Amino acid sequence: xxxxxxxxxxxxxxxxxxxxxxxxxxxxxxxxxxxxxxxxxxxxxxxxxxxxxxxxxxxxxxxxxxxxxxxxxxxxxxxxxxxxxxxxxxxxxxxxxxxxxxxxxxxxxxxxxxxxxxxxxxxxxxxxxxxxxxxxxxxxxxxxxxxxxxxxxxxxxxx
Amino acid sequence: xxxxxxxxxxxxxxxxxxxxxxxxxxxxxxxxxxxxxxxxxxxxxxxxxxxxxxxxxxxxxxxxxxxxxxxxxxxxxxxxxxxxxxxxxxxxxxxxxxxxxxxxxxxxxxxxxxxxxxxxxxxxxxxxxxxxxxxxxxxxxxxxxxxxxxxxxxxxxxxxxxxxxxxxxxxxxxxxxxxxxxxxxxxxxxxxxxx
Ligand SMILES: [Cu+2]
Numbered sequence: 012x013x014x015x016x017x018x019x020x021x022x023x024x025x026x027x028x029x030x031x032x033x034x035x036x037x038x039x040x041x042x043x044x045x046x047x048x049x050x051x052x053x054x055x056x057x058x059x060x061x062x063x064x065x066x067x068x069x070x071x072x073x074x075x076x077x078x079x080x081x082x083x084x085x086x087x088x089x090x091x092x093x094x095x096x097x098x099x100x101x102x103x104x105x106x107x108x109x110x111x112x113x114x115x116x117x118x119x120x121x122x123x124x125x126x127x128x129x130x131x132x133x134x135x136x137x138x139x140x141x142x143x144x145x146x147x148x149x150x151x152x153x154x155x156x157x158x159x160x161x162x163x164x165x166x167x168x169x170x
Numbered sequence: 171x172x173x174x175x176x177x178x179x180x181x182x183x184x185x186x187x188x189x190x191x192x193x194x195x196x197x198x199x200x201x202x203x204x205x206x207x208x209x210x211x212x213x214x215x216x217x218x219x220x221x222x223x224x225x226x227x228x229x230x231x232x233x234x235x236x237x238x239x240x241x242x243x244x245x246x247x248x249x250x251x252x253x254x255x256x257x258x259x260x261x262x263x264x265x266x267x268x269x270x271x272x273x274x275x276x277x278x279x280x281x282x283x284x285x286x287x288x289x290x291x292x293x294x295x296x297x298x299x300x301x302x303x304x305x306x307x308x309x310x311x312x313x314x315x316x317x318x319x320x321x322x323x324x325x326x327x328x329x330x331x332x333x334x335x336x337x338x339x340x341x342x343x344x345x346x347x348x349x350x351x352x353x354x355x356x357x358x359x360x361x362x363x364x365x
Contacts, residue, residue, distance in 0.1 A: 054242065054246060057285055057286060057289050058285070060282075061239055061240050061242075061286075061324070062240060062242045062323075062324055063242050064242035064243050089322075091322045093243075093322070095243055095244060097333065097350065100332055100333055100334050100347075100349060100350070101314050101330055101331065101332055101333065102244045102330065102331060102332075102333035102350065103318070103330040104241075104243070104320070104323070104328045104330075105320075106320065106321075106322045122243055122244075122247045123243065123244065123247065123350065123351055126242065126243050128242060128322070128323070129242075130323075130324055131324075162250075163246055163250070163289050163290070164246055164247065164249065164250020164251075164253060164290060165250075166247050166250070
């Protein structure tokens with residue numbers, strides 16, 4: 012009796028488990044000391060002739076500020092943080108340069124805000140695949156992440 | 171027997187008058203709403219290579235968006251939103267045409283546009299043209315774009331552009347804009363109230 016109950020529980024769990032892991036699309040946070048990088052994702056590209064964008068959230072849980080000074084990835088010859096500003100309904104893309112990550116703060120890169128512009132693509136970014144990207148911080152040093160590629164029209168990490 | 175036929179003819183005639191009256195009031199209603207509206211005008215080339223004008227899209231509601239295919243952020247999110255609106259409109263989608271007008275004709279050839287718009291939705295029409303045709307089109311919508319030099323962008327430049335979606339009536343009048351980031355539900359609700 013107990014055994015059959017146990018067995019049906021195992022069966023039920025094994026049926027349920029793959030579903031859970033498959034629907035959990037948001038990448039695990041990557042931590043280095045007090046710096047946590049959350050929910051990275053990139054937009055699929057059409058071929059390699061046009062740029063794409065990557066997004067993530069940087070959480071500085073420490074007590075001193077840090078600065079994101081560079082981004083490197085083998086999929087793009089050039090990767091810079093850009094800003095999007097909206098004035099009188101006109102969207103304008105600018106260069107963010109080094110991005111301050113104040114102590115205890117979260118800096119979110121998201122559509123319509125800041126993005127990592129991926130230029131000179133070495134390969135098309137295909138939905139469902141992922142690639143490696145390294146963020147360089149002034150104090151925390153290098154943090155390497157696996158960035159999942161979502162659809163071309165994705166608006167957030169869970170899509 | 172004859173009386174029945176007369177009654178039936180009478181009813182048919184009455185139905186016709188009511189239908190015509192409904193159409194007329196519908197038309198007047200549309201016009202009245204756009205007393206202060208304006209009619210944008212343009213001559214551009216669609217992504218199939220045909221020369222088109224504002225008259226090409228008369229009879230349908232049009233959702234017009236300005237952008238460029240090298241835009242990695244605002245443009246894909248807005249086109250994806252238009253795609254979602256078109257999918258969720260189902261049968262009514264036949265009465266709506268989404269138009270994507272390029273503000274970057276130097277890079278947005280007919281081929282580039284085809285590749286780009288078809289990645290989002292088969293109903294989206296990409297429009298490009300000469301520099302002059304583009305600037306005339308954009309100003310006729312009272313919209314704005316500007317080429318801006320930028321070292322950290324492909325080919326050393328980027329385009330600033332109006333980010334709202336423009337709704338045009340079947341008679342070709344400007345109706346309203348939906349500002350960037352308007353949820354698809356809100357656009358759908360507005361359209362369903364009009365179609
Ligand atoms: Cu950018």
